[in-house]
Amino acid sequence: MSRHATPCCKIGPSILCADLSCLADECQRMMQSGADYLHLDVMDGHFVPNLTFGHPIVKCLRPKMPDVYFDMHMMVENPEKWVESMSDAGANQYTFHVEACEDIPTLCRKIQEAGMRVGIALKPGTPVETILPYSELFDVALVMTVEPGFGGQRFMEDMMAKVQYLRTNFPNLDIEVDGGVGPSTIDVCAEAGANMIVSGTAITGASDPSQVIALLRNSVENAIQKSQLER
Numbered sequence: 001m002s003r004h005a006t007p008c009c010k011i012g013p014s015i016l017c018a019d020l021s022c023l024a025d026e027c028q029r030m031m032q033s034g035a036d037y038l039h040l041d042v043m044d045g046h047f048v049p050n051l052t053f054g055h056p057i058v059k060c061l062r063p064k065m066p067d068v069y070f071d072m073h074m075m076v077e078n079p080e081k082w083v084e085s086m087s088d089a090g091a092n093q094y095t096f097h098v099e100a101c102e103d104i105p106t107l108c109r110k111i112q113e114a115g116m117r118v119g120i121a122l123k124p125g126t127p128v129e130t131i132l133p134y135s136e137l138f139d140v141a142l143v144m145t146v147e148p149g150f151g152g153q154r155f156m157e158d159m160m161a162k163v164q165y166l167r168t169n170f171p172n173l174d175i176e177v178d179g180g181v182g183p184s185t186i187d188v189c190a191e192a193g194a195n196m197i198v199s200g201t202a203i204t205g206a207s208d209p210s211q212v213i214a215l216l217r218n219s220v221e222n223a224i225q226k227s228q229l230e231r
């Protein structure tokens with residue numbers, strides 16, 4: 001039986017470029033602006049040339065927002081190392097990079113057994129075929145639309161071929177896009193079939209984040225409705 005339910009639109013701001021000195025307030029601000037979940041970028045300085053934070057910060061955030069869905073984007077080497085700590089800290093989704101993992105089935109099972117949803121991420125240079133053998137083992141496919149490591153980069157439209165391929169072959173899969181997604185790039189993501197939308201600077205840097213979130217949601221919901229009429 002498939003593990004995937006009919007996908008719906010979910011908007012997950014990335015707080016990577018927010019003011020991290022008031023992280024909890026920024027997270028609350030995103031949720032109050034209409035976000036569905038938070039996308040938390042973990043970088044280890046090895047898998048990507050940048051550093052952010054790890055499970056101790058997630059553990060501090062969790063009691064301040066008990067019901068918020070935390071999607072951990074693990075841009076780390078040895079992703080299997082942090083599964084238990086992230087689960088204990090209160091993470092809901094553990095999205096690891098396929099390029100960083102030697103034994104994908106074992107890691108997927110470990111994440112699931114730890115009570116989290118399984119996300120599998122692809123860097124721009126990684127072919128979509130890499131993840132196909134594991135389609136029954138993950139809940140979310142994350143198609144990176146920039147090279148991971150930094151916020152505020154330019155959206156790579158040629159990644160939409162991966163999204164289209166996944167949507168065609170897995171109509172009920174949660175497909176997430178991340179990197180350079182905002183009002184000017186959302187329509188191509190939505191039309192390609194992405195339903196989980198990560199957006200960082202376009203939301204956190206906006207004077208009215210709720211307006212940006214509403215615009216992103218509108219684009220995705222319209223595309224989902226259109227595709228359902230065509231089925």
Ligand SMILES: O=C(CO)[C@H](O)[C@H](O)COP(=O)(O)O
Binds near residue numbers: 016149151153178201
């Ligand atoms: O994973 C990431 C970078 O590696 C971030 O989630 C992403 O870049 C979000 O920020 P922006 O929307 O500004 O690109």
Ligand SMILES: [Fe+2]
Binds near residue numbers: 014039040073178
């Ligand atoms: Fe991310």
